[in-house]
Amino acid sequence: MSDHDTDQPITRVQVRGHTRDVPLKRYDLVCQFCHTQATVYRYPGQPPRFCSEACQADARMAADRERKAMQRQRQQAERAATGVVVHRGRPRKP
Numbered sequence: 001m002s003d004h005d006t007d008q009p010i011t012r013v014q015v016r017g018h019t020r021d022v023p024l025k026r027y028d029l030v031c032q033f034c035h036t037q038a039t040v041y042r043y044p045g046q047p048p049r050f051c052s053e054a055c056q057a058d059a060r061m062a063a064d065r066e067r068k069a070m071q072r073q074r075q076q077a078e079r080a081a082t083g084v085v086v087h088r089g090r091p092r093k094p
């Protein structure tokens with residue numbers, strides 16, 4: 001008896017000391033990061049949004065970068081608005 005003969009992928013999980021084979025749910029999706037149509041198998045529950053773990057990691061990193069960039073922009077805008085920016089030198093006036 002072999003697990004590899006079935007076309008339905010399963011994963012083995014530990015349940016209270018014994019192992020159980022759990023069938024994975026098939027999701028057909030378009031990756032939100034690389035926009036590739038993909039079929040992934042996951043535990044039933046929240047449907048995945050990415051074609052692979054790599055894309056998920058990359059997407060998280062990209063979102064992180066974007067958030068930081070926005071944070072920086074906001075801080076700069078706040079600083080400009082509150083006048084906390086330290087100007088180097090004096091503004092020249094004729």
Ligand SMILES: [Zn+2]
Nearest residue numbers: 031034051055
């Ligand atoms: Zn992808």
